[in-house]
Amino acid sequence: MDGKSRRARWVGTTLLALAALLGSSVTLDARAEYGDVVINNYSDQAGMRPVVFPHWFHRIRFRCKVCHADLGFKFKAGGNEINMVKVIDGQFCGACHNGEVAWNVENCNMCHSGKPNTPTQVHESTTSSIVTPAKGAKP
Numbered sequence: 553m554d555g556k557s558r559r560a561r562w563v564g565t566t567l568l569a570l571a572a573l574l575g576s577s578v579t580l581d582a583r584a585e586y587g588d589v590v591i592n593n594y595s596d597q598a599g600m601r602p603v604v605f606p607h608w609f610h611r612i613r614f615r616c617k618v619c620h621a622d623l624g625f626k627f628k629a630g631g632n633e634i635n636m637v638k639v640i641d642g643q644f645c646g647a648c649h650n651g652e653v654a655w656n657v658e659n660c661n662m663c664h665s666g667k668p669n670t671p672t673q674v675h676e677s678t679t680s681s682i683v684t685p686a687k688g689a690k691p
């Protein structure tokens with residue numbers, strides 16, 4: 553298979569599937585998938601630091617499907633209306649951060665580690681793989 557068709561197949565199996573799931577704007581900036589996601593729909597208002605979710609750290613430990621299908625995380629920064637009642641109830645982060653799969657929710661600062669007032673966004677990749685997406689370029 554030549555490089556072109558290999559690339560085409562790669563695009564076919566990853567980006568297009570993702571685009572279908574997202575049902576909206578997908579750029580070809582696939583690396584942003586591995587950036588840290590800052591989640592701040594409610595934290596600042598509640599006097600907590602914004603949540604920083606290290607995507608790459610998790611992504612190398614679990615398949616996409618575990619979170620984005622089985623646990624129902626939507627492919628959108630800030631798109632999941634997560635709150636602590638749900639987390640403590642075992643939904644979203646709480647499916648793992650329960651003292652069994654991973655450390656439990658009492659470690660507030662592990663998740664609420666963002667700088668106050670950082671808006672919901674995909675932050676630059678922790679692996680800083682290739683490019684840093686422009687701030688605000690992603691949903």
Ligand code: HEC
Nearest residue numbers: 591592593594595598603634635636645649657659660663
């Ligand atoms: C495993 C990760 C995780 C841990 C640990 C965690 N949180 Fe959260 N928390 C979240 C996420 C994700 C949100 C949603 C963030 C947002 O949209 O602003 C959230 C939201 C909140 C909110 C705002 C929404 C609400 O439910 O009122 C408060 C307040 C909060 N957390 C307090 C705490 C406190 C206090 C602790 C420690 C006892 C804690 N959190 C530990 C992940 C975590």
Ligand code: HEC
Nearest residue numbers: 584585589610611614615616619627628629630631632674
């Ligand atoms: C441990 C759980 C977990 C795994 C595994 C995981 N994700 Fe995510 N993903 C999340 C969370 C949490 C968010 C942010 C959701 C939010 O802000 O409410 C997210 C956000 C995203 C986004 C939107 C933000 C962005 O970076 O553009 C994409 C796209 C995405 N994930 C793709 C993937 C792909 C592809 C894989 C597998 C290679 C994967 N995820 C694996 C939990 C996970």
Ligand code: HEC
Nearest residue numbers: 603604605606609614618644645647648653654655662663
């Ligand atoms: C599918 C399981 C799973 C889900 C869902 C999950 N985590 Fe984790 N997370 C883990 C595991 C496993 C670790 C590693 C724990 C350890 O090292 O003891 C971890 C570690 C972390 C760390 C520490 C990273 C580091 O550098 O040590 C943070 C921060 C974190 N998770 C935040 C979150 C937040 C926020 C959410 C929800 C938005 C979430 N996690 C959802 C399994 C999960």
